[in-house]
Amino acid sequence: MTQPAFAPLVERLLGPGATEIGCDACFDELDRYVDLQLLGQDADASIPGMREHLVGCPACREEHESLSALASQQA
Amino acid sequence: MPHLRRAELDDIALEAADDALMSVLRRLDDFRGLSRFTTWAYKFALYEAAVKLRRRAWQQREVPMEQDGWDLLSSMSLQPDQEVEQAELLATIQRAIDLVLTPHQRRVLIALAVNGVPIDVLAERLGTTRGALYKTLHDARRKLRRQLATDGYSLGSPLEASQ
Numbered sequence: 001m002t003q004p005a006f007a008p009l010v011e012r013l014l015g016p017g018a019t020e021i022g023c024d025a026c027f028d029e030l031d032r033y034v035d036l037q038l039l040g041q042d043a044d045a046s047i048p049g050m051r052e053h054l055v056g057c058p059a060c061r062e063e064h065e066s067l068s069a070l071a072s073q074q075a
Numbered sequence: 076m077p078h079l080r081r082a083e084l085d086d087i088a089l090e091a092a093d094d095a096l097m098s099v100l101r102r103l104d105d106f107r108g109l110s111r112f113t114t115w116a117y118k119f120a121l122y123e124a125a126v127k128l129r130r131r132a133w134q135q136r137e138v139p140m141e142q143d144g145w146d147l148l149s150s151m152s153l154q155p156d157q158e159v160e161q162a163e164l165l166a167t168i169q170r171a172i173d174l175v176l177t178p179h180q181r182r183v184l185i186a187l188a189v190n191g192v193p194i195d196v197l198a199e200r201l202g203t204t205r206g207a208l209y210k211t212l213h214d215a216r217r218k219l220r221r222q223l224a225t226d227g228y229s230l231g232s233p234l235e236a237s238q
Contacts, residue, residue: 004147009151010168013219016232020213023194024206027118031111031118034114035111035114056213063125071113
Protein backbone atom coordinates (compact mmCIF):
# COMPACT_ATOMS: atom_id res chain seq x y z
CA MET A 1 0.00 0.00 0.00
CA THR A 2 1.33 3.47 -0.87
CA GLN A 3 2.24 5.64 2.06
CA PRO A 4 -0.04 8.64 2.48
CA ALA A 5 1.42 12.10 3.14
CA PHE A 6 1.74 12.90 6.83
CA ALA A 7 -0.35 16.09 7.17
CA PRO A 8 -3.42 14.88 5.23
CA LEU A 9 -3.29 11.57 7.11
CA VAL A 10 -3.31 13.30 10.50
CA GLU A 11 -6.11 15.56 9.30
CA ARG A 12 -8.18 12.55 8.24
CA LEU A 13 -7.50 10.82 11.56
CA LEU A 14 -8.30 13.79 13.79
CA GLY A 15 -10.88 15.66 11.73
CA PRO A 16 -11.64 19.37 11.81
CA GLY A 17 -11.62 19.61 15.62
CA ALA A 18 -14.60 21.95 15.63
CA THR A 19 -18.35 21.68 16.00
CA GLU A 20 -19.83 20.35 12.80
CA ILE A 21 -23.11 19.13 11.39
CA GLY A 22 -23.56 15.53 10.20
CA CYS A 23 -23.90 14.12 6.67
CA ASP A 24 -27.72 14.14 6.68
CA ALA A 25 -27.94 17.80 7.74
CA CYS A 26 -25.21 18.60 5.22
CA PHE A 27 -27.27 17.08 2.41
CA ASP A 28 -30.40 18.92 3.54
CA GLU A 29 -28.63 22.29 3.53
CA LEU A 30 -26.18 21.82 0.67
CA ASP A 31 -28.26 23.59 -2.01
CA ARG A 32 -28.89 26.61 0.20
CA TYR A 33 -25.22 26.77 1.20
CA VAL A 34 -24.06 26.66 -2.42
CA ASP A 35 -26.53 29.30 -3.58
CA LEU A 36 -25.60 31.60 -0.68
CA GLN A 37 -21.94 31.22 -1.64
CA LEU A 38 -22.72 31.99 -5.27
CA LEU A 39 -24.61 35.11 -4.17
CA GLY A 40 -21.54 36.21 -2.22
CA GLN A 41 -23.37 35.98 1.10
CA ASP A 42 -21.98 34.64 4.35
CA ALA A 43 -22.96 31.00 3.91
CA ASP A 44 -20.83 29.90 6.88
CA ALA A 45 -22.69 32.20 9.27
CA SER A 46 -26.06 31.12 7.88
CA ILE A 47 -25.33 27.41 8.24
CA PRO A 48 -22.96 26.92 11.19
CA GLY A 49 -20.98 23.70 11.15
CA MET A 50 -21.25 23.18 7.38
CA ARG A 51 -17.74 24.37 6.53
CA GLU A 52 -16.30 22.25 9.31
CA HIS A 53 -18.18 19.20 8.04
CA LEU A 54 -16.91 19.72 4.51
CA VAL A 55 -13.36 19.68 5.90
CA GLY A 56 -14.03 16.44 7.77
CA CYS A 57 -16.04 14.49 5.20
CA PRO A 58 -14.43 13.85 1.78
CA ALA A 59 -17.65 12.49 0.24
CA CYS A 60 -19.76 15.54 1.18
CA ARG A 61 -16.87 17.81 0.16
CA GLU A 62 -16.79 16.21 -3.28
CA GLU A 63 -20.55 16.68 -3.67
CA HIS A 64 -20.26 20.30 -2.57
CA GLU A 65 -17.59 20.90 -5.21
CA SER A 66 -19.69 19.25 -7.91
CA LEU A 67 -22.85 21.14 -6.98
CA SER A 68 -20.97 24.45 -6.82
CA ALA A 69 -19.54 23.86 -10.30
CA LEU A 70 -22.92 22.91 -11.74
CA ALA A 71 -24.92 25.65 -10.02
CA SER A 72 -22.41 28.34 -11.00
CA GLN A 73 -23.15 27.54 -14.64
CA GLN A 74 -26.79 28.37 -13.97
CA ALA A 75 -26.05 31.65 -12.21
CA MET B 76 -13.20 7.29 -13.76
CA PRO B 77 -10.78 6.20 -16.49
CA HIS B 78 -11.17 2.49 -15.64
CA LEU B 79 -14.88 2.52 -16.55
CA ARG B 80 -16.00 1.88 -20.08
CA ARG B 81 -18.24 4.43 -21.77
CA ALA B 82 -21.20 2.04 -21.72
CA GLU B 83 -20.77 1.51 -17.97
CA LEU B 84 -20.67 5.25 -17.37
CA ASP B 85 -23.84 5.67 -19.43
CA ASP B 86 -25.56 2.96 -17.39
CA ILE B 87 -24.53 4.60 -14.13
CA ALA B 88 -25.67 8.02 -15.39
CA LEU B 89 -29.08 6.69 -16.46
CA GLU B 90 -29.58 4.80 -13.23
CA ALA B 91 -28.52 7.83 -11.20
CA ALA B 92 -30.90 10.06 -13.16
CA ASP B 93 -33.80 7.64 -12.52
CA ASP B 94 -33.04 7.41 -8.80
CA ALA B 95 -32.57 11.17 -8.54
CA LEU B 96 -35.92 11.78 -10.23
CA MET B 97 -37.60 9.44 -7.76
CA SER B 98 -35.91 11.25 -4.85
CA VAL B 99 -36.96 14.66 -6.19
CA LEU B 100 -40.57 13.55 -6.62
CA ARG B 101 -40.65 11.89 -3.20
CA ARG B 102 -39.23 14.96 -1.47
CA LEU B 103 -40.91 17.68 -3.49
CA ASP B 104 -42.87 18.83 -0.42
CA ASP B 105 -39.56 19.38 1.41
CA PHE B 106 -38.46 22.10 -1.01
CA ARG B 107 -38.59 25.29 1.04
CA GLY B 108 -37.65 27.80 -1.63
CA LEU B 109 -34.46 28.74 0.24
CA SER B 110 -32.36 27.94 -2.82
CA ARG B 111 -33.06 27.82 -6.52
CA PHE B 112 -35.13 24.82 -7.50
CA THR B 113 -32.47 23.73 -9.99
CA THR B 114 -29.74 23.71 -7.30
CA TRP B 115 -32.01 21.71 -5.01
CA ALA B 116 -32.83 19.19 -7.75
CA TYR B 117 -29.22 18.89 -8.97
CA LYS B 118 -28.01 17.84 -5.54
CA PHE B 119 -30.06 14.63 -5.73
CA ALA B 120 -28.64 13.81 -9.16
CA LEU B 121 -25.07 14.51 -8.05
CA TYR B 122 -25.50 12.52 -4.86
CA GLU B 123 -26.89 9.48 -6.67
CA ALA B 124 -24.16 9.64 -9.34
CA ALA B 125 -21.35 10.09 -6.80
CA VAL B 126 -22.48 7.21 -4.60
CA LYS B 127 -22.90 4.89 -7.57
CA LEU B 128 -19.48 5.79 -9.00
CA ARG B 129 -17.74 5.22 -5.66
CA ARG B 130 -19.46 1.89 -5.18
CA ARG B 131 -18.79 0.83 -8.78
CA ALA B 132 -15.11 1.71 -8.45
CA TRP B 133 -14.84 -0.61 -5.43
CA GLN B 134 -17.18 -3.34 -6.68
CA GLN B 135 -14.44 -5.82 -7.52
CA ARG B 136 -12.07 -4.69 -4.78
CA GLU B 137 -11.71 -6.06 -1.33
CA VAL B 138 -11.95 -3.47 1.40
CA PRO B 139 -8.47 -3.44 3.00
CA MET B 140 -8.29 -5.11 6.39
CA GLU B 141 -7.92 -3.08 9.54
CA GLN B 142 -4.53 -4.72 10.09
CA ASP B 143 -3.25 -3.29 6.77
CA GLY B 144 -3.97 0.26 7.91
CA TRP B 145 -2.57 -0.42 11.35
CA ASP B 146 0.67 -1.79 9.85
CA LEU B 147 0.88 1.26 7.58
CA LEU B 148 0.60 3.61 10.56
CA SER B 149 3.25 1.61 12.43
CA SER B 150 5.65 1.63 9.49
CA MET B 151 5.23 5.38 9.02
CA SER B 152 6.04 6.11 12.65
CA LEU B 153 9.15 3.91 12.39
CA GLN B 154 10.55 5.28 9.13
CA PRO B 155 14.04 6.73 9.64
CA ASP B 156 13.37 9.66 7.29
CA GLN B 157 10.18 10.63 9.10
CA GLU B 158 10.56 13.83 11.14
CA VAL B 159 10.91 12.97 14.83
CA GLU B 160 7.89 15.07 15.85
CA GLN B 161 5.77 13.52 13.15
CA ALA B 162 6.81 10.00 14.09
CA GLU B 163 6.04 10.74 17.74
CA LEU B 164 2.62 12.15 16.90
CA LEU B 165 1.75 9.09 14.80
CA ALA B 166 2.90 6.76 17.56
CA THR B 167 0.86 8.73 20.11
CA ILE B 168 -2.20 8.59 17.86
CA GLN B 169 -1.76 4.82 17.56
CA ARG B 170 -1.57 4.45 21.33
CA ALA B 171 -4.68 6.63 21.70
CA ILE B 172 -6.56 4.53 19.14
CA ASP B 173 -5.70 1.43 21.16
CA LEU B 174 -6.56 3.04 24.46
CA VAL B 175 -9.79 4.95 23.95
CA LEU B 176 -11.63 3.67 20.87
CA THR B 177 -14.16 0.86 20.77
CA PRO B 178 -13.42 -1.95 18.25
CA HIS B 179 -16.13 -0.53 15.93
CA GLN B 180 -14.76 3.03 16.14
CA ARG B 181 -11.27 1.72 15.47
CA ARG B 182 -12.39 -0.32 12.47
CA VAL B 183 -14.30 2.62 10.95
CA LEU B 184 -11.50 5.12 11.59
CA ILE B 185 -8.78 2.93 10.07
CA ALA B 186 -10.91 2.05 7.03
CA LEU B 187 -11.90 5.65 6.26
CA ALA B 188 -8.90 7.67 7.40
CA VAL B 189 -5.98 5.33 6.75
CA ASN B 190 -7.11 2.84 4.11
CA GLY B 191 -9.04 5.47 2.15
CA VAL B 192 -12.21 3.43 1.74
CA PRO B 193 -15.01 5.77 0.55
CA ILE B 194 -17.67 6.19 3.23
CA ASP B 195 -20.49 5.01 0.95
CA VAL B 196 -18.58 1.82 0.12
CA LEU B 197 -17.95 1.07 3.78
CA ALA B 198 -21.58 1.86 4.64
CA GLU B 199 -22.75 -0.63 2.01
CA ARG B 200 -20.38 -3.37 3.23
CA LEU B 201 -21.35 -2.85 6.87
CA GLY B 202 -25.07 -2.52 6.11
CA THR B 203 -25.36 0.98 7.52
CA THR B 204 -25.66 4.58 6.29
CA ARG B 205 -23.20 7.36 5.53
CA GLY B 206 -24.70 9.44 8.35
CA ALA B 207 -24.33 6.69 10.94
CA LEU B 208 -20.75 5.94 9.90
CA TYR B 209 -19.77 9.59 9.97
CA LYS B 210 -21.20 9.85 13.49
CA THR B 211 -18.93 6.95 14.51
CA LEU B 212 -15.96 8.65 12.82
CA HIS B 213 -16.78 11.96 14.50
CA ASP B 214 -17.02 10.36 17.95
CA ALA B 215 -13.72 8.52 17.37
CA ARG B 216 -11.95 11.71 16.31
CA ARG B 217 -13.28 13.58 19.33
CA LYS B 218 -12.04 10.87 21.70
CA LEU B 219 -8.63 10.85 19.99
CA ARG B 220 -8.27 14.63 20.23
CA ARG B 221 -9.24 14.53 23.91
CA GLN B 222 -6.67 11.81 24.59
CA LEU B 223 -3.96 13.68 22.67
CA ALA B 224 -4.71 16.81 24.71
CA THR B 225 -4.29 14.71 27.85
CA ASP B 226 -0.96 13.54 26.44
CA GLY B 227 0.13 17.16 26.13
CA TYR B 228 -0.49 17.81 22.45
CA SER B 229 -1.93 21.16 21.51
CA LEU B 230 -3.76 20.47 18.29
CA GLY B 231 -5.22 23.20 16.18
CA SER B 232 -7.91 22.85 13.57
CA PRO B 233 -7.07 22.59 9.86
CA LEU B 234 -9.63 25.38 9.46
CA GLU B 235 -7.41 27.83 11.31
CA ALA B 236 -4.84 27.79 8.53
CA SER B 237 -7.40 29.02 6.00
CA GLN B 238 -9.02 31.69 8.16
